[in-house]
Amino acid sequence: MESRRNVELTLLLLALVLSVGGYIVVGLVADNTVPAGSLGYGATLAVLFIGAHLVLRWKAPQADPLLLPGAALLNGLGLVMVRRLDYAAVLRKGGYPQAPSQALWTVLGLAVFAAVIVVVQDHRVLDRYRYTWLLLGVFLLMLPVLPGVGQEINGARLWVKIGPFNGQPSELAKILLVVFLAAYLAERKELLATATYRVGPLLLPEIKYFLPMLMAWGVSLFVLFFEKDLGSSLLFFGVFIALLYVATGRFSYVAAGLGLFMGGALVAYQLFGHVRSRVAVWLNVWDYYDGRGFQLAQGLFALATGGILGEGWNQGQPNLIPFASTDFVFDAFGEELGLLGVTAMLLVYLLMVFRGFRVALAAGDDFGKLLGLGLVVSFSLQVFVIVGGVTRLIPLTGITLPFVSYGGSSMVANYALIAILCRISSESTPAPARKTGPAPAGDAQSGELTVVR
Amino acid sequence: MNRQIRRVAFVVLCAFVALLAAPFYWQVVAADRLTNDPRNARTLIKEYSIQRGKMVVSGEPVAESVATNDKLEYKRVYPQGPRYGMVTGFYSLVFGRTLAEERFNSFLLGQAPEQFAQNLSDLLTANDTPGGTLTLTLDPAAQEAAERELGRSKGAVAAIDFRTGNVVAITTFPRYDPNDLSGHDPEKIRTAWKQLNEDPDAPLLNRAAGGLYPPGSTFKVVTAAAALESGVTPDSQLDNRAAYVPPQTTRPIRNFGGGSCRSPNGDKITLSQALTVSCNTAFAELGVRLGDDKLVNEAEKFGLNAGLEYQLPAAVSLIPRELDPPATAQSAIGQRDVRVSPLQMASIAATIANDGKRMAPHVVSQVVANDGKVVKTFRPDSLGQVIPGSVATDLQQMMISVVESGTARGGAIEGLQVGGKTGTAQNAPGKAPHAWFICFTSRGDKAIAVAVVIENGGNAGDEATGGRVAAPVARAVIQAYLGSGQ
Numbered sequence: 053m054e055s056r057r058n059v060e061l062t063l064l065l066l067a068l069v070l071s072v073g074g075y076i077v078v079g080l081v082a083d084n085t086v087p088a089g090s091l092g093y094g095a096t097l098a099v100l101f102i103g104a105h106l107v108l109r110w111k112a113p114q115a116d117p118l119l120l121p122g123a124a125l126l127n128g129l130g131l132v133m134v135r136r137l138d139y140a141a142v143l144r145k146g147g148y149p150q151a152p153s154q155a156l157w158t159v160l161g162l163a164v165f166a167a168v169i170v171v172v173q174d175h176r177v178l179d180r181y182r183y184t185w186l187l188l189g190v191f192l193l194m195l196p197v198l199p200g201v202g203q204e205i206n207g208a209r210l211w212v213k214i215g216p217f218n219g220q221p222s223e224l225a226k227i228l229l230v231v232f233l234a235a236y237l238a239e240r241k242e243l244l245a246t247a248t249y250r251v252g253p254l255l256l257p258e259i260k261y262f263l264p265m266l267m268a269w270g271v272s273l274f275v276l277f278f279e280k281d282l283g284s285s286l287l288f289f290g291v292f293i294a295l296l297y298v299a300t301g302r303f304s305y306v307a308a309g310l311g312l313f314m315g316g317a318l319v320a321y322q323l324f325g326h327v328r329s330r331v332a333v334w335l336n337v338w339d340y341y342d343g344r345g346f347q348l349a350q351g352l353f354a355l356a357t358g359g360i361l362g363e364g365w366n367q368g369q370p371n372l373i374p375f376a377s378t379d380f381v382f383d384a385f386g387e388e389l390g391l392l393g394v395t396a397m398l399l400v401y402l403l404m405v406f407r408g409f410r411v412a413l414a415a416g417d418d419f420g421k422l423l424g425l426g427l428v429v430s431f432s433l434q435v436f437v438i439v440g441g442v443t444r445l446i447p448l449t450g451i452t453l454p455f456v457s458y459g460g461s462s463m464v465a466n467y468a469l470i471a472i473l474c475r476i477s478s479e480s481t482p483a484p485a486r487k488t489g490p491a492p493a494g495d496a497q498s499g500e501l502t503v504v505r
Numbered sequence: 506m507n508r509q510i511r512r513v514a515f516v517v518l519c520a521f522v523a524l525l526a527a528p529f530y531w532q533v534v535a536a537d538r539l540t541n542d543p544r545n546a547r548t549l550i551k552e553y554s555i556q557r558g559k560m561v562v563s564g565e566p567v568a569e570s571v572a573t574n575d576k577l578e579y580k581r582v583y584p585q586g587p588r589y590g591m592v593t594g595f596y597s598l599v600f601g602r603t604l605a606e607e608r609f610n611s612f613l614l615g616q617a618p619e620q621f622a623q624n625l626s627d628l629l630t631a632n633d634t635p636g637g638t639l640t641l642t643l644d645p646a647a648q649e650a651a652e653r654e655l656g657r658s659k660g661a662v663a664a665i666d667f668r669t670g671n672v673v674a675i676t677t678f679p680r681y682d683p684n685d686l687s688g689h690d691p692e693k694i695r696t697a698w699k700q701l702n703e704d705p706d707a708p709l710l711n712r713a714a715g716g717l718y719p720p721g722s723t724f725k726v727v728t729a730a731a732a733l734e735s736g737v738t739p740d741s742q743l744d745n746r747a748a749y750v751p752p753q754t755t756r757p758i759r760n761f762g763g764g765s766c767r768s769p770n771g772d773k774i775t776l777s778q779a780l781t782v783s784c785n786t787a788f789a790e791l792g793v794r795l796g797d798d799k800l801v802n803e804a805e806k807f808g809l810n811a812g813l814e815y816q817l818p819a820a821v822s823l824i825p826r827e828l829d830p831p832a833t834a835q836s837a838i839g840q841r842d843v844r845v846s847p848l849q850m851a852s853i854a855a856t857i858a859n860d861g862k863r864m865a866p867h868v869v870s871q872v873v874a875n876d877g878k879v880v881k882t883f884r885p886d887s888l889g890q891v892i893p894g895s896v897a898t899d900l901q902q903m904m905i906s907v908v909e910s911g912t913a914r915g916g917a918i919e920g921l922q923v924g925g926k927t928g929t930a931q932n933a934p935g936k937a938p939h940a941w942f943i944c945f946t947s948r949g950d951k952a953i954a955v956a957v958v959i960e961n962g963g964n965a966g967d968e969a970t971g972g973r974v975a976a977p978v979a980r981a982v983i984q985a986y987l988g989s990g991q
Contacts, residue, residue, distance in 0.1 A: 140576075298509040341544060349544070355531040356539030357547045369547045371576075387547075391532040395525060402521045409514040413507050421506055425513065432517045436524060443527035 056117040057109050063121030064101045071097060071128025074365055078136045081366035096155070097128055100162045107166040111173070112478035116411055119470045119477075120165075122404040123455050126397070127158055127463070130456035132365070133377065133384055140371035150377055150458050157460035161467035168471035175476045179419050182235035189228035192221035193271065197278050222275065222284050223452075223465035226430055227472070230291060233268060234422035237299035241418070245300040268292045269309075273316050280324060283437045283449030287430060289313050294429040295422055334447035347374045351383035351442050355394075362390025377458040379450040383442050397456075398439070404470075405432045411477040420476045427469050549598065553577040558613040558636030558872075560593050560605060562643045568593045568606070573689065581606075581687040587680040588652060591711035592641060592672075592817065592868055595683035599694045604711075604817050605639060605869065612637045612872045612881065619872070619880045637872040637880050642671035647953075650985035651676045654978040660939075660959035661712035663848040664982050667855035667945055667954040669885040670864025674955075674982050675848070677716070679708040714819035717844040718958055721930030722783045722912075722971070723941045724804075724839025726853060726900060729780055729788075731795050731803035733896040737776055739903055745774035749786040751793050751834035758789045758834055761929065777903045781911035783927065785838050792837020797828035800837060806891040807853045807863065814865040814888060815848060822849040839930060847956045850943045855954035857904065858924065858945035861897035863888040904945070913942065916976035918983060921946045925979070927971030937961040942975035948987050955979040 072094040079087030087093075101124045108115050135151040172178065178185070237244070272292065276285035293309035320327050329344050337345040337352070350373040358368060370376045370384035377384070386394045408428030415421040434454055441448035452462035531539070539545060556579055560568040567589040570579040581596040583589065594604025602610060611617040615636040651662040651674040664674040685697035701709050710716060733739070747765045748757035760766055766784035768774035779787040792800055801824055805811060809822045822845040828836055835841035848866060856863040865886040872881040892900075904924030907913045913925040928941030940962035945954040957975040 294513050298506055298513060301506075301509055352531055352535075353539055353542065353545040353547060355528055356536045357545065359532050359536050359540075369550050369576075372546060372550075386528055386532060391528055394528045394532075398521065398525055398528075402518075405517060405521070406514070409510060409517075412510050418506065421510065425510055429513060429517070432520065436520045439524050440520075440527065443524070443531060445523060445527045 056115075057105070057113060060108070060117035060121055061102070061105055063118070064105055064124055067121050067125035067128055068094065068098055068101060070125060071132060074129060074132035075135065077365040078132055078139065081364070082139050093131075093155075096159075097124075097131075100159060104162050104165050107169050108474060108478075111169050112474055115169075115474035115478040116407050118407045119404055119473055122400050122407075123467065123470050125400060126455035127161070129385075129397075130381065130453075130458075131155060131158065133370075133381060133388075133456070134458050136366050136388070137371055137377045137384065139366060140369075153460070154458050154463075157463040160460065161463040164464050165467040165471045168468055169475060172472070172475055174479055175420055175423060175472065176417065176479075178231050178423070178472075179235045179238070182232050185228040185235075186232040189225040189232060190271065192225035192228070193275065193279075195221045219461035220459070221461070222279070222281070223461040224468075226284070226287065226291075227427070227465055227469055229268070229271065229288065230295075230426035230430055231423060231472075233292065233295050234419055234426050237295055238418040238422050241299040244296075245302060269312055272313075276316060276320050277323075280326060281449070282320075282327065282330065282447075283434075283441075283451035285316075286313075286437060286449070287433050287451070290433045291426050291430045295426050298425055299418075299422060330447045330449065334444060337444060347380065348442070348444065348448055350374070351380045352444065354380075354383045354387035355443070358387035358390045358393075360391045362386070362388050362393050364388060375450075378452060379438065379448075379457070380442050381453050381457045382439050385456075398435075401432075401435050401454075405435075408432075408473055411473050411480070414480045415476050416480045420480060424473060424476050427473055431466070431469060550577060552614065553579055553598075555579070555614055556635035557581065557596070558615065558638045558875075560589070560639040560641055562589065562641045562648070563645050565645065567641065568596075568683075575689050577689050580689055581683075583683045583687070586684065587682040588648060588676075589641075589643070590681055590683040591675060591677050591713065592643065593683060594817075595686040597686040597694055597698075598689060599691050600686060600698055605641075608817055609639055609869060609872070612639065615874075617872075617881070620874065635875045637874055639869050640871045640873060642666075642673065642868050642870045643675070644673045644986050646988065647674035647982050647986040648676060650674070650981045651978065652678075654981040655957075655959075658959045658962055658974075659706060659712075660957065660962065660975075661716055661847045662955065662957050662978060662982060663713040663846075663851040664953055664955040664979075664986065665848075665851050665855045665864075665866055666952055667858040667864070667947075668952045670855070670866050671870065671885070672848075672866050672868040673953055673986055675711070675713045675868070677710070677712040679704070679706050681708040712847065712958070714815060714817065714846055714848045716958075717820050717822065717846055718939050718941075718960075719841075719930040719932055720839035720843055720845045720850060721928030721938065721941055722785075722839055723850055723853075723926045723928035723943045723956075724843060724845070725780055725783065725788050725837070726857065726904065726926050726943070727804050727807060728792050728795070728800060728837040729776060729903065730857075730892055730896055730900060731799045732776060732791055733899050734803065734892065735795060735799060737791075739777035739899050740775050742770075742773040742775060743779055743784075743787040744790055745772050745779075745784065746786045746790075749790050749834070751789065752830040754831040756831070758785055758838070760785045777906060780903045780926070781906045783907075783912050788838050789834035793830050793834050795837075797826070797833045797836075800824075800833060801826050801828070803892075804843075807856060808849060808888075809843075809845070813849060813852055814886070816866070816868050816883070819848060820846050822846055839928060847958050849956075850941070850958075851954050851956035854904075854924075854926075854943040854945045854956060856891060857897050857900045858947070858952065858954050859897075860894045861890050861892040863891045901945075908944070913944070913972045913976055915972035916942060916944050916980055918946065918980055921948060921983075921987075923983070925972075925976065927976070929971050932961075940971045940974040942971050942979050944976070944979050944983075946983055946987075951987055953983055953986050955982050 075093050076086050076090050134154045138149040138151050272285045272288035275281050293306055296305045333340045333345045337348050341349050354370055365388055368387035370387045373380045412421050412424030415424050438451050438453050440446040452459045454466040557570040559566045567585050568583050570581055573580045594606040596602050596606045613636040615634045655678050661677045666673055681701050686694055745765045745768050748759050750757045766774055767782045768778050774787050804824045809824050812821045824843045832841050836843050865888055867883050871879055874880050901924050908916050908923045908925045912927045916923055916925040923944055923946040925944030930939040940959045943956045957978045959975050962974045
C-alpha cells in the first residue's frame with residue numbers, strides 16, 4: 053500500500069514545516085534575525101524523519117502511517133521549546149543549554165526506531181525471548197536502587213549514572229515488561245480465565261498460573277516503595293491490569309487489581325512523607341505556594357497567562373517554572389501556544405493513541421494484540437499522568453511527556469515503542485494486491501485511508 | 506479480545522476528555538483570576554519589558570528606564586536621586602507604584618487611549634513602542650534652591666506659578682531616594698522599605714502635599730478675605746486689645762509678646778495694619794464678628810474641605826464646620842483644628858496674587874511620544890474666580906505691606922514687590938511652634954507664589970520667626986526661579 057507511505061511523507065513534511073517554523077520564530081523574537089542554525093536544524097530533522105520514513109518503506113511498508121508523523125511533530129515542537137527555554141537560561145548566568153543534547157537524543161531515538169524496524173522483522177520473534185525480557189526488565193528496574201549507580205533526584209530514586217551516561221532505565225524496562233506480559237498472557241489466557249478458587253467474592257485461577265501476575269504486582273509495588281516513583285508505579289500497574297483484563301475478559305481482575313493498587317497506595321501514603329505532600333499540594337496548591345506548591349502554581353500561572361491564543365513562541369515566561377523543559381513542558385506550551393496549542397497537542401496524542409488501539413485490534417495474533425494494547429496503554433497512561441499532574445487534575449508525579457520533554461531515556465524508549473507498534477501493524481496488514489481495484493471484501497484495514505487526511 | 510480492547514480504548518478516551526477539560530479550565534475559566542494574582546510575576550515582567558517613558562525637568566531626565574541583563578528587561582532609575590522623589594514617586598517590583606509613576610502609569614507604558622494610534626502603527630511595523638515622556642512643570646533651579654535652603658530642617662516648600670497653576674518647586678525634608686525602592690533585588694527593596702517606614706520622620710511622606718499643619722497666622726489672609734467680602738475695608742478700624750475673650754469662654758486670646766498691637770492710633774487698628782503686624786486679638790474678634798459660616802465658607806472657596814485638584818495625591822486641608830465662638834476665634838488666627846498643607850497655602854497665596862482666580866496646581870504639563878509628537882497637554886486649569894478681583898487686590902496690597910513694614914521683612918527682595926504673610930503655629934504643648942511663610946511676586950511673565958513650613962522652627966514668643974526662619978527659603982526659591990532661564 054504505497055499510498056499509506058505517501059500520506060506519512062506528506063504529514064512528516066507538515067511536521068517539519070511546523071517545527072522549523074517554530075524554531076525560526078523563536079530566534080526572530082529573541083534577536084530579530086533568523087537563527088543561524090535554522091538550516092542545519094531543518095536539514096537534520098528532515099534527514100532523520102525522512103530517513104525513518106524510508107526505513108518503513110523498505111522494511112515495513114504496511115505500517116501505520118500516522119504514528120511516525122505524530123512522534124515527529126511532537127519531537128520537533130519539543131526541540132523548539134527546549135531551545136526556547138535555552139534562550140532564557142542563557143540570559144540567566146550559569147544555565148547550560150539543553151537543546152544540543154536533546155537533538156542528540158532525537159538522533160539516537162530515530163536510530164533505535166530504525167533498528168527495531170530492521171532487526172525485528174516480525175514481532176512474533178519477540179515472543180520467543182520472553183523470559184530474557186523479564187530478567188532484563190527487572191534488572192533495569194532494580195538498577196537505580198543498587199548502590200554506586202543509582203541516584204536519588206527530587207525524592208525519587210530512578211536515575212542511574214554510569215560514567216558519563218545517566219538515564220532512567222525504567223523507561224526501557226517498561227517496554228520489556230510489556231513484551232513479557234503480552235507473551236505470557238497470550239499463552240495462558242485460557243488458564244487464567246478459568247477460575248478454580250473462590251476467595252470471597254472473587255474467583256481466582258490456580259495459584260501457579262497466577263504467580264507471575266503477583267510478580268508483576270510486586271514489581272509495581274517495588275517501584276513505588278523503593279524508588280518512590282509514583283508515576284511509574286501507576287503506569288506499570290495500569291498496563292498490567294489492562295492486559296489482564298483484555299486477555300481474560302474478566303472484570304474481576306480489574307476490581308482485584310484496583311483494590312491491590314489502592315491498598316499499596318494507601319500504605320505508601322502512610323509511609324512516605326513525599327507522597328503525602330504530593331497529595332496535600334494537589335488539594336491546596338495555593339497554601340503551599342512558598343514551598344512545595346511553587347512549581348505547580350507557576351505552571352498554572354503559565355497556563356492562565358497563555359489563555360486561549362497563547363503568548364506566542366518565545367514571548368511568554370515559561371522559564372519561571374522550575375523544570376519547565378522536563379515535567380512541566382506541557383504548561384510551558386500552554387503559556388506560549390495557548391489553549392489552542394495544547395489542545396492540538398493533546399489531539400495529536402489522542403490520534404496516536406487511537407492508531408495504537410487500531411493496531412491492537414487489527415493484529416492477527418493474540419500476542420500482537422496484547423503487545424500493541426500494552427504499549428498503547430502505557431503510552432496513554434504516561435500522557436495522562438503527566439498532563440493530569442501539571443494541570444492539577446491528579447496529584448503530580450514527575451514523569452516525562454513522551455517525545456516532548458527534555459530527556460534521553462524517554463525519547464529513545466518512546467521511539468522504540470512506536471517502532472514496535474509500526475511493526476505489528478505492518479505484519480497484520482495484508483500486503484495489497486499490486487493491481488488497482490477495490491480492496492478485497494472483509495479486509496477491515498484497507499478502508500482506513502479514507503479516514504486519514 | 507477485541508471487545509475488551511474497545512472497552513479499554515473507551516476508558517482511555519474518557520481520560521483524554523478529562524485531559525482536554527483541565528487546560529480549558531485554567532486557560533479560560535480561571536485565567537483572569539490567575540493572571541491577576543499578585544504572585545504571578547508574568548504580568549510584572551511584561552510591564553518591565555516595556556521601555557517605560559521618562560519624566561523630564563527642563564529636558565533633563567529625572568526618571569528613566571535603562572536596559573538590564575536581568576529577566577526584567579528594564580530597570581527604573583532616578584538620575585537625580587532624592588530630589589524629585591516627591592513628584593515622580595517610585596516604581597517598585599515589590600511595593601507597586603506611587604505618585605506620578607502611578608497616576609500617569611498608562612501614559613508611561615504607552616497604553617493610554619491617546620497613544621493608541623501610535624501603538625497601532627508600531628504594531629503594523631513590528632516596533633516596540635516605548636512609553637510616553639512626561640514633561641514636569643518643575644524648575645530645576647527653584648527645586649534645587651528649595652532643597653538647599655530648607656537644608657536639614659524638617660519641613661516643606663511648595664511654589665506655584667500663580668498665573669498657570671504650574672508647580673515650580675515642591676520639596677520636603679526628610680526625603681527618600683526612589684532608587685532604593687526601584688531596583689530588581691526584592692530583598693534590598695524590602696530592607697529599604699522597612700527602614701523608610703520605621704523612620705519616625707516619615708521620609709516617604711511628601712510634607713508639601715501630604716503634610717497637614719495648623720497654619721497659624723498665615724490663615725489670617727483667609728479671615729481678611731472673608732471680612733473684605735462682607736464689606737470691611739482695609740482701612741476699617743478694629744479693636745486693638747491686649748487680650749480678647751471670645752463669648753462662651755473665659756480663656757483669653759493674646760498677642761505674641763503680650764500687650765496690644767503696634768498701631769498708630771492706639772486702641773484701634775486698621776484691618777491692613779492688623780495683618781501687617783499679625784494682630785491676634787483683632788483677627789480673633791473679627792472672626793467671631795463674621796461668624797463661623799462666613800469663615801468656613803471663605804476657606805472652602807480656597808479649597809479647604811474639598812481638595813486642590815492637584816494631579817498627584819494630596820491631603821485635603823480641613824476646617825471644621827459648625828464652630829462655637831471660642832473655636833471660631835481661634836480658627837480665625839489659624840489655630841484650633843484648622844489643618845493645611847503647604848501646597849494649599851501656596852495655592853491660597855497664588856489665588857490672591859492671581860486676582861482671585863484659582864488655578865489647579867499642575868506638575869505634569871504634557872506627555873510626548875517617543876517620535877516627539879505631543880500626545881496630551883495639560884493646559885492651565887482655572888477653577889473659577891473664587892474671590893472678587895477687588896478683594897484680591899486689597900489683599901495683595903495688605904500682604905505687600907506685611908513684607909515692607911511688618912513681620913515679613915525677611916521675605917523682602919530688592920527690586921521686587923513681594924507680598925507675604927508669616928505664621929507661627931502652635932502645635933503640641935512644650936514644643937516649638939511651626940514657622941510658616943507664604944508669599945508671591947512676579948517679574949515679566951514669571952509669576953510665583955511660595956509656601957514654606959519649618960516644623961518646630963518657630964519661637965513661641967515671637968511672631969516674626971516665620972519671617973526669619975521660613976522667609977529666606979522662599980526668597981531663595983523666588984530668586985532662583987526669576988534668575989533662571991534669563
